[in-house]
Amino acid sequence: MNTVFVGHTSNISGAEKMLLAVVGEAVRSGAAVTVVCPEGRLAQALPAEAQHVAIPELGLGGEQGPARILAAARMAARWVSAARTIRSLSRRPGTATVVNSLFALPAAQLARPPRGVSWLVHDAVASGRQRAVVSISRRVVRRAVACTEAAAAPVRDLGLPAEVVPYGVPWPVEDYFAATRTPPVVGMLALLTPWKGHLVLLDAIARLDGVDVELAGGNFSGDQDYVDELRARAERPDLAGRVRFLGHVDPDEVLRRWDVVVSSSVLPEAGPLSVLEAMSHGLPVVASDHGGPTEFLAHGEGILVPAGDSGALADALRTLLGDDSTRAEMGRRARATVAARHDSAVTLPALYSELIA
Structure with a gap:
């Protein structure tokens, strides 16, 4: 089994921490793992057994006003560039493609992997912009997997099948409770x-x-x-x-x-x-x-x-x-x-x- 994971950013937040955990599980299962994501902290944190293939950043990055319009145009060009990379990797026989971010979905749509993609849902799709991104990418999504019903419900509302598998954290771990500090x-x-x-x-x-x-x-x-x-x-x-x-x-x-x-x-x-x-x-x-x-x-x-x-x-x-x-x-x-x-x-x-x- 070959598994290709696609991430949209080089930064590490909760979604990327979960991606790293799932990549580790894929490695432990014996899969040949490739992670497609921008250069940076996320790529540096990958396990040695995972191959890294670089793509451009695929997020808007917080710009506002006219700068956001220009950023959106640049992002569209980056989706096209990333799609070329994803296409070549996802078309290998026996490959499963997992998209870790809503903003990587359009690149996957353009790449059109033969088996489609699984989308690991880290967003509670609430804004019109998020819904639009899902709508233009829905044909490539074979299944969505969300961590809560709150995340799964809006995806189902957009006509995509969504299953719920809870997030996890290491357990057992130390109890950090202590009497309230001074100052709290x-x-x-x-x-x-x-x-x-x-x-x-x-x-x-x-x-x-x-x-x-x-x-x-x-x-x-x-x-x-x-x-x-x-x-x-x-x-x-x-x-x-x-x-x-x-x-x-x-x-x-x-x-x-x-x-x-x-x-x-x-x-x-x-x-x-x-x-x-x-x-x-x-x-x-x-x-x-x-x-x-x-x-x-x-x-x-x-x-x-x-x-x-x-x-x-x-x-x-x-x-x-x-x-x-x-x-x-x-x-x-x-x-x-x-x-x-x-x-x-x-x-x-x-x-x-x-x-x-």
Whole structure:
């Protein structure tokens, strides 16, 4: 069996971390693995057994206004270039092609692999732009595999078959729960891009005296204006000295020192891996009440708040940071949920099997 994986970016966020995990499972299964993705951090993180073939970046990268129009035109040209590469690899006998990103689907459509492609759905398809990309690519998608029902439902609404296989994280792992620190530390593991909702979190922390916040994650070059906006917000008197920008970090390093983890996305996320990572280590999560977190936190593993509501987010954080027993109980429930549904030793083989079925 030959398996070709296609990624759209050189950056590593939750979707790319899951891609690396599935690539590892494919290697362990004995498949000949090729990963088609841009040069950069993702390619450097591939296992030695996987062949890397470079393509251009296929995402818009956060540009706004007229710059976004030019970026879209460049992206179309890159889809054509990437399609040539995908075509030559996917037409080898006995090859399964797996697309890891919505924005790589048009390149796969142009490549037209003989067996079609499996799409590993990391997006809760919510915007008109996302739906348009899926619509122009739907003929090449043989099956879609999503991590939550929240991600599968909009794909089915567009007429594509979608199965659900939950994401997983390593298990068992250490319980990081501890009594609330002084000062308390709230953390967020997410790419610095507007839809992740960092400004909502900063506005919430501004309502809480004596609470620090750490933002862990890099950013696309096109999102630099947003990063500058975040830094300017962090320097205002109500937050000065309480916000730390960490860049790319080892999640375990920061989770050990956080009291609560936040996922404050303003648009739905399919299944943020950072939420599962926090849950596995016994940390309570406060998340926006849409997308995958509504399933991850359905049984008291954390608190759901309306998306974009900094007041509700502040209230939830105030409740948790003032009550260690509630945090501990949520942490216990979170670890039990991970053990029962999100152990990667179980989910990864199931996910890879579904993708190549």
